Amino acid sequence: MLRIEHLGxxxxxxxxxxxxxxxxxxPGEIVALVGASxxxxxxxxxxxxxxxxxxxxxxxxxxxxxxxxxxSVGFVFQEPRLLPWLTVRQNVEFALAGVPxxxxxxxxxxxxxxxxxxxxxxxxxxxxSGGMAQRVAIARALVARPSVLLLDEPFSALDPxxxxxxxxxLLDIWADDRPTLVLVTHDLEEALVLADRVVVxxxxxxxxxxxxxVDLPRPRNRTAPDFQAQKQRLLEALDVGN
Amino acid sequence: MPNxxxxxxxxxxxxxxxxxxxxxxxxxxxxxxxxxxxxxLALWETLARTGALPPNLLxxxxxxxxxxxxxxxxxxxxxxxxxxxxxxxxxxxxxGAVATALGALxxxxxxxxxxxxxxxxxxxxxxxxxxxxxxxLWMGIYETSKVVxxxxxxxxxxxxxxxxxxxxxxxxxxxVGRMYRLSGLALVRRVFLPATLPAxxxxxxxxxxxxxxxxxxxxxxxxxxxxxFLLVDGQMTGRPQTILASxxxxxxxxxxxxxxLAWLSRRLLRWQDTYSMSEGPGE
Ligand SMILES: Nc1ncnc2c1ncn2[C@@H]1O[C@H](COP(=O)(O)OP(=O)(O)O)[C@@H](O)[C@H]1O
Ligand SMILES: [Mg+2]
Numbered sequence: 001m002l003r004i005e006h007l008g009x010x011x012x013x014x015x016x017x018x019x020x021x022x023x024x025x026x027p028g029e030i031v032a033l034v035g036a037s038x039x040x041x042x043x044x045x046x047x048x049x050x051x052x053x054x055x056x057x058x059x060x061x062x063x064x065x066x067x068x069x070x071x072s073v074g075f076v077f078q079e080p081r082l083l084p085w086l087t088v089r090q091n092v093e094f095a096l097a098g099v100p101x102x103x104x105x106x107x108x109x110x111x112x113x114x115x116x117x118x119x120x121x122x123x124x125x126x127x128x129s130g131g132m133a134q135r136v137a138i139a140r141a142l143v144a145r146p147s148v149l150l151l152d153e154p155f156s157a158l159d160p161x162x163x164x165x166x167x168x169x170l171l172d173i174w175a176d177d178r179p180t181l182v183l184v185t186h187d188l189e190e191a192l193v194l195a196d197r198v199v200v201x202x203x204x205x206x207x208x209x210x211x212x213x214v215d216l217p218r219p220r221n222r223t224a225p226d227f228q229a230q231k232q233r234l235l236e237a238l239d240v241g242n
Numbered sequence: 243m244p245n246x247x248x249x250x251x252x253x254x255x256x257x258x259x260x261x262x263x264x265x266x267x268x269x270x271x272x273x274x275x276x277x278x279x280x281x282x283l284a285l286w287e288t289l290a291r292t293g294a295l296p297p298n299l300l301x302x303x304x305x306x307x308x309x310x311x312x313x314x315x316x317x318x319x320x321x322x323x324x325x326x327x328x329x330x331x332x333x334x335x336x337x338g339a340v341a342t343a344l345g346a347l348x349x350x351x352x353x354x355x356x357x358x359x360x361x362x363x364x365x366x367x368x369x370x371x372x373x374x375x376x377x378x379l380w381m382g383i384y385e386t387s388k389v390v391x392x393x394x395x396x397x398x399x400x401x402x403x404x405x406x407x408x409x410x411x412x413x414x415x416x417x418v419g420r421m422y423r424l425s426g427l428a429l430v431r432r433v434f435l436p437a438t439l440p441a442x443x444x445x446x447x448x449x450x451x452x453x454x455x456x457x458x459x460x461x462x463x464x465x466x467x468x469x470x471f472l473l474v475d476g477q478m479t480g481r482p483q484t485i486l487a488s489x490x491x492x493x494x495x496x497x498x499x500x501x502x503l504a505w506l507s508r509r510l511l512r513w514q515d516t517y518s519m520s521e522g523p524g525e
Contacts, residue, residue: 077417077418081415081417081418083415083418084513094422097428124512126513
C-alpha cells in the first residue's frame with residue numbers, strides 16, 4: 001500500500017513543484033496520474049520511489065516511511081534505461097543484487113518468460129526494439145516482486161500498436177501478484193484502460209485537482225459505448241476550471 | 243482515432259523478430275588499403291636498383307629489410323628492441339596509472355575538478371619536450387628521465403579521456419543504479435566503470451601513440467641502446483638503411499601495440515551500439 005501525506009517539494013527558491021499532495025492507493029489498486037507537463041507528476045513518483053527527498057510531508061509504503069530506494073518499490077522510467085553493457089538477462093538480474101546467483105538465474109528466467117523474451121535473454125540491449133526494451137524494463141522492475149510499481153509514462157515513446165500490446169501485457173502481469181500500480185500518463189485512453197482511479201494534477205504549484213473513479217468492468221473494451229462514455233466524462237472533468 | 247494510426251504501424255511490430263541466427267563467418271574483405279603502399283614500394287625498389295635514387299641517401303627497401311635481418315641474425319637487434327619496448331611499457335604504465343587516478347577523481351568529484359583541472363590544463367600547454375632539460379637535470383640522463391618523459395606524454399590523453407568519460411556518464415543510468423540501491427564502490431563498479439570504458443580506451447590508445455612519439459625523443463636525446471639510438475647511430479655513421487630500418491621497426495611496434503589495445507577494447511566493448519560494431523569484427 002502507498003500512502004502519500006502532505007507531500008511538498010521545491011526546486012530552488014521559486015519553483016514549487018509540488019504543494020501539499022496527499023494520496024492513498026489501496027493494495028492492488030491501479031491509479032493513473034494525469035496532468036499538464038510540468039505539474040509535478042514525475043516529481044511525485046520520484047519522491048514515492050525515494051529517488052528525491054521530500055521538502056515537506058512523507059511517503060509510506062506498507063506503513064513504513066520511505067527513506068530512499070526500497071526493494072518493495074519497482075520503477076519503470078519513460079525510457080527503458082537498460083544498461084547497454086549487460087545482456088537482457090543481466091539487466092533483469094541487476095535488480096537482484098545480493099540475492100544468491102542460482103536464485104537470480106531462476107527469477108530472471110521466470111521474469112523474462114513472463115514478458116515473452118526468453119529467446120532474447122542473452123542478447124545485447126542494442127538488438128531490441130523499443131517495445132521489447134520496455135518489456136525488459138518491466139521485467140527488471142518486477143523481478144524483485146515489489147508490492148508497489150511506479151511507472152512514469154512507460155509507453156509514451158512507443159507506437160500505438162506496441163503500446164496497446166504492452167498495456168494488455170501489464171494488466172496480465174498485474175493480475176498475477178496484484179501489486180499496487182501508480183502510472184503517469186498523457187494518454188486518457190491508457191488511463192481508462194488500466195486504472196481504477198484517475199488522479200488529475202494541476203500545476204503551479206503542483207497539487208491534486210481531483211479524482212475520477214473509472215466505473216468500468218474488466219477486461220475493458222476501448223470501443224464499447226460505456227468506455228467512450230467514460231472518456232467523455234473524463235474529458236469534461238478535465239475541462240473544469242480551465 | 244487510434245485506428246487510423248494503427249494502419250500505419252508496420253506489421254513487423256506485431257511480433258518481435260526471432261533472435262538473430264548465429265552470424266555466418268564473414269569473409270575478410272580484400273585489403274584495399276595495402277595496394278598503394280605496395281605499389282610505392284615496388285616503384286621505390288625499381289628506382290633504387292636502376293640507380294635513379296642515390297643509395298647513400300635512399301637505399302632500396304630490400305636493403306632496409308636486409309639490414310633488419312642482419313641485426314636480428316647477429317643478435318644486436320634484440321637489446322635495442324627490448325629496451326625501447328620496456329621504456330614505452332614503463333612510461334605507459336606510470337603515466338596511465340597516474341592519469342587514471344586523477345582522471346577518475348576529477349571526473350567524479352566536481353571539487354577536485356575545480357581544484358586540479360586548471361593546473362593540469364596549464365601544464366598540458368607546455369610543449370612536453372620543453373621538460374627534457376629539467377628532467378635530465380633532476381633525474382640524470384639514464385632511464386628515469388626517459389620513462390618520466392614518456393609518462394608525461396601518455397598522461398594527458400588518458401587523463402582527458404577518462405575525465406570526460408566519467409563526466410559524460412548518463413545520469414539516467416546512474417539513477418537506475420541508485421534505484422536498485424547501489425552506492426559508493428558498487429555503483430562505480432557496475433555503472434561508472436563500464437560506462438566510462440569506451441572513452442577510457444580512446445584515451446589509452448592516444449596515450450600509447452604519444453608514448454611512442456616520446457620514446458623517440460627520449461632516445462635521440464641520449465641513449466646507447468634502443469631503436470632511437472639506432473636512428474642517431476645511422477645518421478652519425480652515414481647509413482640511411484639503419485635509419486630506415488629503425489623507422490620501420492617503430493612503425494611495426496607502434497602498430498602492433500595499438501592493435502593489441504584495439505583488440506582488447508573490442509572484446510570489452512562488444513555491447514557497444516556503434517557503426518563499426520554493426521560491421522562486425524574488423525578494424
Ligand atoms: N531536479 C530538478 N531540478 C530543478 N527543477 C526540477 C527538477 N525536477 C523537476 N523540476 C521542475 O519541477 C516541475 C515539475 O517537474 P516534473 O515533476 O518533471 O513534471 P511532469 O513530470 O509533470 O512533467 C517542473 O517545472 C520542472 O522543471
Ligand atoms: Mg514527467
